[in-house]
Amino acid sequence: EQDVAEYRNSLAIRVSGFEVPRPIKTFEDCGFSPELMNAIAKQGYEKPTPIQCQALPVVLSGRDVIGMAKTGSGKTAAFVLPMIVHIMDQPELEKEEGPIGVICAPTRELAHQIYLEAKKFSKSHGIRVSAVYGGMSKLDQFKELKAGCEIVIATPGRLIDMLKMKALNMLRATYLVLDEADRMFDLGFEPQIRSIVGQIRPDRQTLLFSATMPRKIEKLAREILTDPVRVTVGEVG
Numbered sequence: 001e002q003d004v005a006e007y008r009n010s011l012a013i014r015v016s017g018f019e020v021p022r023p024i025k026t027f028e029d030c031g032f033s034p035e036l037m038n039a040i041a042k043q044g045y046e047k048p049t050p051i052q053c054q055a056l057p058v059v060l061s062g063r064d065v066i067g068m069a070k071t072g073s074g075k076t077a078a079f080v081l082p083m084i085v086h087i088m089d090q091p092e093l094e095k096e097e098g099p100i101g102v103i104c105a106p107t108r109e110l111a112h113q114i115y116l117e118a119k120k121f122s123k124s125h126g127i128r129v130s131a132v133y134g135g136m137s138k139l140d141q142f143k144e145l146k147a148g149c150e151i152v153i154a155t156p157g158r159l160i161d162m163l164k165m166k167a168l169n170m171l172r173a174t175y176l177v178l179d180e181a182d183r184m185f186d187l188g189f190e191p192q193i194r195s196i197v198g199q200i201r202p203d204r205q206t207l208l209f210s211a212t213m214p215r216k217i218e219k220l221a222r223e224i225l226t227d228p229v230r231v232t233v234g235e236v237g
């Protein structure tokens with residue numbers, strides 16, 4: 001009986017927000033390019049997970065999103081796939097102007113996992129991905145960022161270091177993801193997060209993912225997201 005309850009919970013979806021796009025049922029519903037559809041198929045992703053069904057159309061519509069779903073529910077692709085679309089929609093510049101997509105994650109392991117997922121879907125689009133986190137040579141990371149990228153995935157402390165070193169600027173950044181926001185707060189990254197957010201133009205699209213929603217995170221979300229849509233899948237804190 002507990003299995004049944006668990007199963008039903010895993011399907012329970014709540015979405016709130018003004019004029020929220022309908023959930024999609026298949027990746028075909030997303031209007032992705034053939035290249036992206038191929039990359040998805042190559043991953044063996046046959047159909048979107050529940051959080052992806054809800055979040056993909058909302059993120060693709062350009063809205064800010066607060067996403068809550070437990071670990072392993074497929075949140076990464078829910079923000080990486082629309083990020084690829086977002087980047088392909090931007091004009092190409094002759095001069096390098098820094099990343100378009102900026103993803104903050106609490107730990108180097110998580111940043112690396114997101115990096116691998118982003119690489120899978122960006123390769124066929126000629127989109128460059130850089131990951132920067134502690135424990136790696138700052139000089140190497142500086143050089144890599146200087147060479148240019150469209151996506152940067154970073155732990156907050158190291159990203160601040162790189163910004164101070166002028167390894168990159170945020171002039172072109174319009175798509176910001178805060179992944180595992182509660183863990184970033186637990187690790188004491190709130191000041192760094194606020195500093196990073198403050199350097200990105202206010203008309204950006206902002207996505208915040210968190211397993212739990214303590215009051216501190218709610219407050220941050222209220223301050224840095226614009227009219228966000230809440231997407232909650234299953235039973236979360």
Ligand code: ADP
Nearest residue numbers: 045046047048049070071072073074075076077
């Ligand atoms: P979360 O961030 O919610 O913890 P992840 O994004 O890390 O979850 O995804 C968990 C696992 O599920 C990963 O191995 C990922 O490759 C896989 N995955 C994601 N989306 C799908 C899908 N639509 N179909 C099958 N597997 C998927």
Ligand code: MG
Nearest residue numbers: 072075076179
């Ligand atoms: Mg995740």
